[in-house]
Amino acid sequence: GDLVFVEDLGLLEKGEACPAAAILAPPPARSQRKPLIVTEDPRLAFSQILELFAPEPSVPVGVHPKAVIGKGVHLGRDVAIGPYVVIEDGVRLGDRVVVYPFVFIGRESDVGEETILHPHTFIGERVTIGKRCIVHAGAAIGADGFGFLPTPQGHRKIPQIGTVIIEDDVEIGANTTIDRATVSATRIGAGTKIDDQVHIAHNCVIGRNCILCGQVGIAGSTTIGNNCVLGGKAAVSDHVRIGDNITIAARGAVFGDITEPGVYSGYPARPHHQQLRVLAMTHRLPELLKTIEALRQEVEQLRSRVRELEEGKK
Missing domain, CATH: 2.160.10.10 (Hexapeptide repeat proteins)
Structure with a gap:
């Protein structure tokens, strides 16, 4: 049968539901449904097991x-x-x-x-x-x-x-x-x-x-x-x-x-x-450009109004 590993105990239930014959899991894993091989580092253990199945070099001595x-x-x-x-x-x-x-x-x-x-x-x-x-x-x-x-x-x-x-x-x-x-x-x-x-x-x-x-x-x-x-x-x-x-x-x-x-x-x-903040600001650039354009128009209107008031005083 197959052998799988889980590093997170939260995934143990999914491991139990899969067709594998046994599960490598970290302590304090317990299961009533599948045989467990409990080890401190399941990924490392799985890697070591794979080494046993790795093919020998195909070039003869x-x-x-x-x-x-x-x-x-x-x-x-x-x-x-x-x-x-x-x-x-x-x-x-x-x-x-x-x-x-x-x-x-x-x-x-x-x-x-x-x-x-x-x-x-x-x-x-x-x-x-x-x-x-x-x-x-x-x-x-x-x-x-x-x-x-x-x-x-x-x-x-x-x-x-x-x-x-x-x-x-x-x-x-x-x-x-x-x-x-x-x-x-x-x-x-x-x-x-x-x-x-x-x-x-x-x-x-x-x-x-x-x-x-x-x-x-x-x-x-x-x-x-x-x-x-x-x-x-x-x-x-x-x-x-x-x-x-x-x-x-x-x-x-x-x-x-x-x-x-x-x-x-x-x-x-x-x-x-810092880069995350730069990216956040980059996403806001279209909105900021609209705001700047609106402010520019308001400033231009205020300038026109000031000119009108100054001309009215003459």
């Missing part, structure tokens, strides 16, 4: 004969490398790394143990990826940063000779791009989770345990602290510093430093309670 392996490559124990993978010279793969088909890993890159690289991932040269990371299909880590110098002859490319460092336990979504630094390192902190189609420009530093939702864009040389959340389509300008424990709501736009923990929203991003 070993190197597929159609993979291309360069010179001086170090392969850890029990690595799994699929067909049409290209691994350039000097790459190091840790133990139990899984590399799906059509992945490219540039020279002298380092991939930590138990990391999974899904199909069509691009890893540029001299990139470091930590342990237990997951990189989803189509992600590009270590492409050139977007650096150009305007000259009378046109835009001159600035060589991007830095690297990217991805720390342990990071997950990177499909088609996300993380550019290499100009001379140092673009860095993603341990435990950070990045959604699909996110862009992180060169020289950025993202702290530990951050959440970056889909279509977030972070311009170059920006620093984001630990435990931050950026909602979908949030945008951060270049050379900005965002402190720890800060949330930028969806479609928020950050143009300057933010240091105080809290929730920020809007364009430009401001404390959320």
Whole structure:
């Protein structure tokens, strides 16, 4: 039978009415209708149960004969490398790394143990990826940063000779791009989770345990602290510093430093309670315009009346 979970005891009755065979519920849940598994954190328990049912990687241990392996490559124990993978010279793969088909890993890159690289991932040269990371299909880590110098002859490319460092336990979504630094390192902190189609420009530093939702864009040389959340389509300008424990709501736009923990929203991003007041005033603009027009007409009538009185005295 099926297993469901409820986090709110107010929903337990609905859980009892569903076809599931048993319910994960928080204490002090009681039921006469269904077996309960009582746990302090039902959602966490449900996640742990799902791990037991998660499919094993479909790439068998070993190197597929159609993979291309360069010179001086170090392969850890029990690595799994699929067909049409290209691994350039000097790459190091840790133990139990899984590399799906059509992945490219540039020279002298380092991939930590138990990391999974899904199909069509691009890893540029001299990139470091930590342990237990997951990189989803189509992600590009270590492409050139977007650096150009305007000259009378046109835009001159600035060589991007830095690297990217991805720390342990990071997950990177499909088609996300993380550019290499100009001379140092673009860095993603341990435990950070990045959604699909996110862009992180060169020289950025993202702290530990951050959440970056889909279509977030972070311009170059920006620093984001630990435990931050950026909602979908949030945008951060270049050379900005965002402190720890800060949330930028969806479609928020950050143009300057933010240091105080809290929730920020809007364009430009401001404390959320301030933005709510701005939105409330925005909805009243049509009414305010009518009021202003009525006042303008009244003032004009008063002026006309004053002129008439002044002319009558002459």
